[in-house]
Structure formats: C-alpha cells, structure tokens
Amino acid sequence: MFRHQFARTLWALLLALIAVVGLSSCRSAVDAQQGPVTGSGPVVRGGELRVGVLGDLSPAKFLQIGTGGLNGHIVANVYDTLITLDHASLTPRPSLATGWTLAPDGLSLALNLRRDVTFHDGREFTSSDVQQSLLAYLAGPWKPQFKRTAAAITRYDVTDPHRVVLSFAHPVGNIFDLLDSAPIIDAKTLDGLKAGRTFNGTGPFEFASWTPNARVTLVRNNNYWGGSPALDKVTFVEGNDPKSLYTRLRTGQLDVVDPIGLTSHDQKLATSRYGFRDIEFTGAESEVYVGVNVANSALADRRVRQAIAFAVDRERIMTDVYQGAGYPVNLPWPKTSPAYDASANHTFTRDVSKAKAILAGLPPVPPIDLDYSSQGGTSRIVAEIVQSNLKDVGITVDLVPNDPTVHSSKLIGGEFSGLWILEHAFAQFTPSTLAVSAYPFNAAKNASNFVDADYAAAADAAWKTADPSSPEAIAAYRRLDAVWLKELFLVEIGVVVQHATASPNVRDVGWDRRVQFHFAGTSLTNPDRRS
C-alpha cells in the first residue's frame, strides 16, 4: 500500500518537473509579441511593423478610396503615384513625375518621369505605364472616385518613354487630385491584380502574402528608387472589431492601428493614459453631416431646413462624440482647404429660440425618420443628439438604424425618407472635387434629391477652372458656398480630424490625404524585440 502511494507521488513529482522544465524552455506568445513601451533613438534598420486594420483586402474595390482601409494601405506602400499632394497645401510634390507643365489654356499637362524606376518584377517603368494605369483606373471593376476627372483625359502622348502629355476635353481643376490618387500599376499583370493574386508596383514594399481574413505581409523593396526602407517587413493584421484591435495594441500584439480601427474614445485613452503616440492627419479630414431629403414634403420648405440648422448642437457633438478631434462648421471645408472661410461658419450656431421662431410661422412638422449606420456606434450617438436637439425645437424624429450596406444603398438610391447621419470626405482635396466626385454633393444627382441649375453651373465652373487657387476658382467656390448655406440640403456638423495610434517604438509614420499609411520612411527604435 505504502509502496503504491510512494510510487504514485514519485510519478506526480516527475511529471510536474517535466512540465516546469518544458514550459520554461518554451517560448511565450506574449513575450514574442511585446516590444518596449517607451523608447527613442536613432533610426535602426530592420524589424517587422504590425499594423491593425479593420476589414480585409478587397480587390474588387481596390482603387476606391475609403471603402476599406487595407486596400488603401496596400496601394500606398506597394505602388507609387505620379505626384503627391502636400499635407499643408494642395501643392503637388514630385514622385514618379519629376516635373510638369500645365498649358496656359489648361487643356494639356506634360509630365517628366523618373528614369530609375522599375516594377517589383524588374520591368522598367515608362510613359506607357501611365497611360495603361489611368485607363485601367477607369475600366474597373473598381469604381474610383476620380473617374470623371480621368474620363476628361482625351489623349495620351507617350512617344517619349520618360515623358507623358495628357490632353483634356476641357480645363480640369482637380487633375492633380487624380494624379495623387491613381497608382501606377502594371498592365501586364492586371488580371492578377483584379483577382487578388498579383500586386506588382514600383513602391517601397513588395507584396509577399495574403491570408484572407487574417493578414497581409509586405517585404522591403531593396531596389526602391526613393531608397531602401528601414523596415524588413510590414504585416497588416486584420481585425473585425475596434475593441479587439484596441486590446491587441495595448497588449503589444500591434504597433500601429489605423484611424478607422479605433474609436475616438479608445484612441484618446491609449494616447493620454497609456503612453501611445498620436498620429494626426491634418489635411485628410472628413466631415460629419445631417443629410436632408428635400423631396420629403415635411422638408421641402427651406425654412424647416434652416430651423434644423439652427437646432443642431455642433459644439456638443464635436466635443462629446469626437472627443475634440475636430471643429464645428457650416460649410464642408476644413481649415487646410483654400475654400475655407471662417466667417461663413458662424451663419448657423445652436439657437433654439431662432429655430422655434422660424417654425412658428409654418404648419406643424410631422415626425421625420433619421437614418444612421449601426456600424461602430458613433453615428448612433450623433443621431441621438440630433434627435434631442430637434425635439427641443418641436420636431419629432424617429431613429432608423441601418447596417452599412443598407445605408450605402439608401444613400446612392436617394432613398432616405427624411434625414440621415453620415460622414463624407473629398473636401480635403481641390475644392471642386467635392461637387464632382462626392456623391452627396453631386450636382447632377444626389441623395438629397436636390437639383438646381445654379448649383450645377457653380460646380461645373469650379471644376473647369484650370488653376484651383486662382481668383476665378475662389469665386466659384463662394458660389457653391452660397448655394449650400441657402439650400441646406446637407446640414454640416463638423470637420473630423482623423487620428491613428502607434506604439512609442514606432518612428516617422507617413500618410496621405486619403488616410493611408506610408511606411517608406518608418522605423522601429528596437527592431529586434522579437526573434
């Protein structure tokens, strides 16, 4: 009996010893993923940058802006564009094009191209790649936002392999927005790109692998014309939920999370309490607004829309919901836009008595639907505040949650019955882009069912002015402003400045006006943190 017990105890001790020795010699998944939480120093080459993003790669909408963060980050790091737009102004900066000349009549643009550029497969970049890329940009399957601009190019002169001349049907004020956005792709592997198999660009990183629903890995392009990047590789880790990305950032599983990957609250928490670095995208703003269907009989009277504009508490929304990451406006322009006019933004501030006075002279307003997207949660809070604001002035609003696809579908079809909450972009580009490329502002057909000959003429005049900062262009933007402030088919709430969050271990994260990361100049202060 005693022998049995002794033998059993011996076995148990032996197993415990094996377990302890075994476990101590094994790698910890947590240790393998963690880096230092503080640190700075010189640029060190090497290492893997792990970037958290929401949603997977989607080749079918590869060249569309804002429809999936991962698409944009791959475009920005695997491909190059002809020019890049400066963050502080709309000045074009050289990229694959080293210089350019716009004809005095605005009907052609000659671009000189770099001679030392090769695609990742070793093929030389030439002017015909510019033509093929812009034609592929137009042809799809993707539906990119600058296609009206691309469609205005009537001829490509590519006789010189290092110079391309674009001819236009009319002066195109936002041509540099297109050249900043359309990546130079390899037409020979276009079918592979459409199928999500081949990503052959000229950019600082080469596409290495894609595990759907999990991760995309890029590796350094040692032959990059702009100099070999410091990072060995960049891994985009896909998350399906902002909370999950926040947790993984905090626990060291991620180094950076892109702006749509975290809520404003978590972003603020990470930077203010836990020492993470804030990356502010001033120059890549979006705008939150209340859309108005003017075909709804309750909203057809412009005075009702004015009462709504006076009722909305923009300050509260920007402070409480967006945690101060932005500022209230009446017009869509961010402060970085040449069309920004601070004085116009005082036209409508919350004034309950004024709104009530306007409504007092009108028939009672029946209950109105207010649609919002159920994704995330920010839209719901904004919708609830707007609902409360409108109740203060005597307008009853019924909230209608939609999943993102239904919300998009209603927007494009002009099927919101009354009001809706959404964010739009494109005011951060050349101002005329807003009226020709952003559907809510589209003069020909928009979600508000607002059609007006003056508005269409003002949008056209702005677009067809060759120099977007000329006095003629500024006058055209003022005409658009006047229509928006008078007609109020969109009631702007505020400009939202995007923020990304990074570990202190990460240095020099680049970005562009489409809220895409550029990692060509990024490095890690301690790249050997993991084996």
Next chain:
Amino acid sequence: MTGYLFRRIPTAVIVLFAASLLIFAVLRLIPGGPEAALAGSDATPEDLAAIRHDLGLDRGFFVQYAAWIGSVLTLDFGTSYQVGGSIGDLVSFGLTNTLVLTSAAAVFAVALGLALSLAATIRPSTWLNTLLTGVNAVAIALPTFVVGIVLIFLFGVRWRLLPAGGTPPNGLTDDLWITAQYLALPAFTLGLPAGAMLARFLTEALQSELTQPYAVTAIATGASRRDVVLKHALRNALPSTITAFGLIVGALLGGAVLVESIFGWPGLGLLTEEGISARDYPLVQVLVLLSVTVFVLIQLAADIVHAWLDPRIRLAGAA
C-alpha cells in the same frame, strides 16, 4: 436495404435542392445588395447598375440560380465578390481554423467534464457538491461574450499571460506551443459551458450507476468508492454521455461563430459574418449550403444505421 436506400436518398437530394433554392432566394430578400457594399458611398446609381451587370445580378432569378447550382454541382464554388479569391480556398481555410478551435474546445470540455464529474462522484461531500453544482450553473449560465471579454481583460491585458486575440503570426503549425497559447482563451471560452453540461450528464449517469446492485454490492464488500467509479461505473455511464457529447459538439460548432468574433479567430463564423455584411452572395450561399449538406448527410447516415439495425424501419413502405 437497397430498396430502403433508393427511397431515402432521393428524399435527401430533394431536401438539398429545396434548401439551395431557399438559401438563394432568402439572401436576395435582405435589403441592400452586393453592389452597394462594393461601390461605397461615393458611387452613383450608374455605378451600381454597372456592378450589378458585371456580377450578373441583372439576369432573371432562375437564370442566376441555374448558373450557380450548375457550377456547385461541378464543385466550382465560384469567386467571392469582396475578397476575389476562390470560395473553395476561403472555405477550406476557415473550416480548418474552426475545426482546430472546436477540437481544442472539445478536448477542454471533456477534461473539465470528467474532472468535475469524477470529483463530485468520488468524494460526495456536501460542500464539494454544492461548490461544483454552483460552478456548473455559473459556467452554463454565463454568456460566451461575457466570459470571453473577462478572460481577455484578465489574461491578455491585466496579467499579460496569453495573447488577447488573433492567430499565431507564422501559422498554426509553425510552433505548436505558440499555437496552444493563442488557442487557450478562445478554446476555454467555447469549451466552458460544454464542459459544464458534460459534467452534469456524466454525474447523473454515474450517480445512477452507483445505485445499481453491482455497485452497491461492491461498495458493501469493501471496495473503495473510487475504484467502483473508475473501474466499473464510468465504463457503464459513458455510452449515454457520449451520445450527449455528440449533441454538445454540434453546439460547439454553432457557438464558435461568436467566439471567433470576440477573439478575431478567422474561422467559418467570421467568414459568414463578413459575407453577410458585404452581401457576398456566392460565399454565403456556399457556407449555408455546406452546413445544410453536413446536417442532411448526418441525418442520412443515422437513418441508414437505424435501418440496418432495425428491419422494421428498412421494410416499412417496401410492400
């Protein structure tokens, strides 16, 4: 038996056909279409029409159905609208991850169920039984998302002992110890209620066995309760518990959808969720049809086994 098979198999085929038609139709009744998900909010109605045309969604319902079912019958599941890759590859990747997660959860559930049940049966002290019953009740009652979030907070964020979510960076097979650490929290979350339920089934079966004459006699003649339980009662209690375990495994596969979402584990659950939100018709059709097919095949196999065992079943209707 052959006659029975001739009667039973066509029924299964008809069920699958009806299910495929239903799946195909129901997906198209969901508001919003794939064109809206693909085009984004800055598209125009013309863009939507162009995408519908490219995807073949402007053709008649039965033309679309015939094209889809024809390709499925040749095992060509088509291409995902959103991801663009082969649906066969996407599903096999997701299925592998889901099976790994549910297998780990099932192993944990069995270990937990056995441990709790044997502890409660071998040492039937009042306090231990009360404790185990309480633990059992809490484990079954706690929603999966609560357990998952608490575990992430404690083990991932507060103590930093285990990864807070995701999958091993170098794949599941690169380092099994790393994989085990990534699996620990989701498998525990998924397996906890299953283990508790299993413990209840097994405990009841063991208690029942201990009232049988052979067990009463053995204990009366001086055999230890532990020996009686481990050497005799357990063996007799297992068959009914295994039947219950089969049902629990089915529930594990269903529960994996939520756990995958909480822990960012890229299995079939996440794939289905993303497919539905993007209105990725071909992907969701294949995923739902796959689950219906598995269910129908299991039913068919069970019926055939029953018929083989029981002549009354296989001969019924043959006359």
